[in-house]
Amino acid sequence: xxGVTQTPRYLIKTRGQQVTLSCSPISxxxxxxxYQQTPGQGLQFLFEYFSETQRNKGNxxxxxxxxxxxxxxxxMNVSTLELGxxxxxxxxxxxxxxxxMETQYFGxxxxxxxx
Amino acid sequence: QKEVEQDPxxxxxxxxAIVSLNCTYSNSAFQYFxxxxxxxxxxxxxxxxxxxxxxxxxxRFTAQVDKSSKYISLFIRDSQPSDSATYLxxxxxxxxxxxxxxxxxxxxxxx
Numbered sequence: 001x002x003g004v005t006q007t008p009r010y011l012i013k014t015r016g017q018q019v020t021l022s023c024s025p026i027s028x029x030x031x032x033x034x035y036q037q038t039p040g041q042g043l044q045f046l047f048e049y050f051s052e053t054q055r056n057k058g059n060x061x062x063x064x065x066x067x068x069x070x071x072x073x074x075x076m077n078v079s080t081l082e083l084g085x086x087x088x089x090x091x092x093x094x095x096x097x098x099x100x101m102e103t104q105y106f107g108x109x110x111x112x113x114x115x
Numbered sequence: 116q117k118e119v120e121q122d123p124x125x126x127x128x129x130x131x132a133i134v135s136l137n138c139t140y141s142n143s144a145f146q147y148f149x150x151x152x153x154x155x156x157x158x159x160x161x162x163x164x165x166x167x168x169x170x171x172x173x174x175r176f177t178a179q180v181d182k183s184s185k186y187i188s189l190f191i192r193d194s195q196p197s198d199s200a201t202y203l204x205x206x207x208x209x210x211x212x213x214x215x216x217x218x219x220x221x222x223x224x225x226x
Contacts, residue, residue: 033214041218042121090159
């Protein structure tokens with residue numbers, strides 16, 4: 001079974017621009033979660049999508065948004081980029097069935113550098 | 116105050132040593148406790164998880180949860196250079212949907 005894939009792997013943008021990151025979950029998984037990872041803050045939860053609906057949301061400003069398509073692929077968008085948005089953005093997929101414990105499988109991440 | 120606190124390290128030990136990694140948390144509603152390992156330039160991978168309090172062993176790895184102290188630990192016996200990675204603890208109330216991560220402890224096992 002293919003793992004979680006994320007594109008692009010690396011990205012350089014300038015302040016004020018916007019960016020779209022893509023995540024393809026493991027086949028059959030319907031839940032996709034996004035995280036931001038920085039050296040100072042660690043992994044912080046952005047949001048989770050299940051069946052094209054945002055099911056959970058973290059404490060990030062509205063500049064961070066996402067969506068999920070009918071094939072469970074997900075995109076994350078950051079508008080009006082700030083220097084502090086430089087980070088590794090990780091996507092994780094799980095079955096989303098609401099079982100007692102769901103293993104999240106992470107992709108390799110997209111490293112975003114904002115200049 | 117962050118919900119999950121973890122010493123960032125780095126922690127450097129000789130091969131064969133016993134390693135102890137720890138996290139503290141503030142939310143008493145957490146029921147699921149996980150440990151992830153992250154190698155450089157890779158996403159985290161789940162090592163093991165524990166439900167509620169108690170111990171769980173898997174090969175050289177042992178996870179402990181003390182809910183009364185809001186403290187969890189991961190022990191690695193007979194550490195190997197291949198164990199060199201960043202270890203992240205994570206917690207959840209339900210076990211799905213929303214997970215809270217520590218900032219990670221970087222471990223270096225020297226041959």
